[in-house]
Amino acid sequence: MNHFFAQKIDEKLGQLGEQDSKHALKVLRLKVGSSISVSFGDGLIYQAEICNVSKKNVVFSNLVLLRKQAMPKLEIAIAPTKSNDRFEWFLEKAVELGIAAIHPIICERSERKVYKTDRGLRIMEAAFKQSHKGYMPSLSDPVNLGQFLKRDLVQQRLVASLNEGPKKSLHHLKADESCLVFIGPEGDFSAKEIKLLQGFDVDHLDLGPEVLRTETAALHIASTFAYKCQSL
Numbered sequence: 001m002n003h004f005f006a007q008k009i010d011e012k013l014g015q016l017g018e019q020d021s022k023h024a025l026k027v028l029r030l031k032v033g034s035s036i037s038v039s040f041g042d043g044l045i046y047q048a049e050i051c052n053v054s055k056k057n058v059v060f061s062n063l064v065l066l067r068k069q070a071m072p073k074l075e076i077a078i079a080p081t082k083s084n085d086r087f088e089w090f091l092e093k094a095v096e097l098g099i100a101a102i103h104p105i106i107c108e109r110s111e112r113k114v115y116k117t118d119r120g121l122r123i124m125e126a127a128f129k130q131s132h133k134g135y136m137p138s139l140s141d142p143v144n145l146g147q148f149l150k151r152d153l154v155q156q157r158l159v160a161s162l163n164e165g166p167k168k169s170l171h172h173l174k175a176d177e178s179c180l181v182f183i184g185p186e187g188d189f190s191a192k193e194i195k196l197l198q199g200f201d202v203d204h205l206d207l208g209p210e211v212l213r214t215e216t217a218a219l220h221i222a223s224t225f226a227y228k229c230q231s232l
Contacts, residue, residue: 001035001036001037001047002024002028002030002036002037002129003036003037003038003039003045003129003130003132004016004020004024004036004037004038004039004129005017005020005038005039005040005041005125005128005129005136006020006038006039006040006060007040008040009059012061012063013051013059013060013061014038014040014048014059014060014061014063015057015058015059015060016038016057016058016060018056018057020058021053021054021056021057021058022055022056024036024050024058025053025058030050030058031050031053032050032051032052032053033049033050034049034050035047035048035049035050036048036049036050036060037066037132038060038063039128039133039134039135041128041134041135041136042134042135043068043069043070043071043134043135044065044068044069044134045065045066045067045068045069045132045133045134046063046064046065046066047063047064047066048060048061048062048063048064049061049062067134068134069098069133069134069135070229071100071135072098072099072100072135072137072229073100073175073176073177073178073179073225073229074099074100074178074179074181074221074222074225075099075100075101075102075103075154075178075179075180075181076094076099076101076102076103076180076181076183076218076221076222077103077104077105077145077148077180077181077182077183078090078102078103078104078105078182078183078214078218079104079105079106079107079110079112079183079184079185079214080104080106080110080112080115080142081111081112081185081186081213081214081215082111082112082186084112084115086213086214086215087112087115087215088119088120088123089215090214090215090218090219091120091123091124091127091139092123092124092126092127093127093219093222094124094137094218094219094222095124095127095128095131095133095136095137096127096130096131096133097219097222097223097225097226098133098135098137098226098229099137099222099225100135100137100138100178101137101138101139101140102120102137102138102139102140103140103143103148104139104140104141104142104143105142105143105144105145105148105182106142106143106144106145107144107145107184107185107189107190107193108189108190108192108193109184109185109186109187109188109189109190110185111185111186111187113142114142115142117139117140117141117142120139121139124136124137124139145182145193145196145197146196149196149197149200153180153200154177154178154179154180155177155178156173156174156177156178156179156180157179157180157181157182157200157201157202157203158173158179158180158181158182158202158203158204158205159181159182159183159184159189159194159197159202159203159204159205160181160182160183160184160205160207160217160221161182161184161188161189161194161204162188162211163189163194163204165204166204167203167204167205167206168203168204168205168206169206170205170206170207170220170221170224173224173225173228175225175228175229179225181205181218181221182197182202183214183217183218183221184214185214186213186214205221207220207221
């Protein structure tokens with residue numbers, strides 16, 4: 001069954017966006033009476049029936065709840081990689097694994113200081129539909145690390161870096177609590193940035209003795225957190 005990220009009209013009706021409507025009608029050849037899977041991004045996945053179509057619009061009704069996805073609690077603040085492809089691979093896999101939010105941060109050693117959020121959201125929406133998810137992670141506009149730290153942050157805060165000193169194991173992550181993990185650019189966070197993070201009560205996270213790429217570290221954390229969530 002084809003899955004869509006939909007827009008709610010009221011308690012009984014919903015509709016697909018213009019691009020999804022065109023895809024449903026012209027590519028998938030769906031019609032009135034066809035069954036589809038939909039979510040409004042609130043964690044609930046429904047089976048629905050197309051009840052009205054036009055050139056640019058597909059309306060559906062008869063919502064039947066199929067399942068509910070648990071609300072993700074992991075947020076990742078990550079420096080976009082020099083290669084767009086590697087960063088967008090992370091965006092895709094993060095959606096599939098299920099996280100709450102992605103915050104691109106610009107650091108002293110960042111080689112990429114600009115990222116088009118609209119492009120990232122399109123990639124994330126495609127992953128959302130392909131993997132039949134119930135929640136769509138939010139994607140923030142890129143800001144520098146100092147600006148980001150001025151926001152209201154969750155209590156469980158960690159940074160994955162090559163910094164020496166005491167570190168917490170991934171096993172100590174509390175999957176039943178909201179968690180924010182910082183991941184730096186290819187050259188890691190600078191000593192100045194590490195000191196800044198420590199001033200905001202950010203603990204150090206141990207990912208092992210190997211040096212992982214930015215996107216690999218992010219997926220390692222996301223997959224571990226997803227596994228721990230399944231064990232709750």
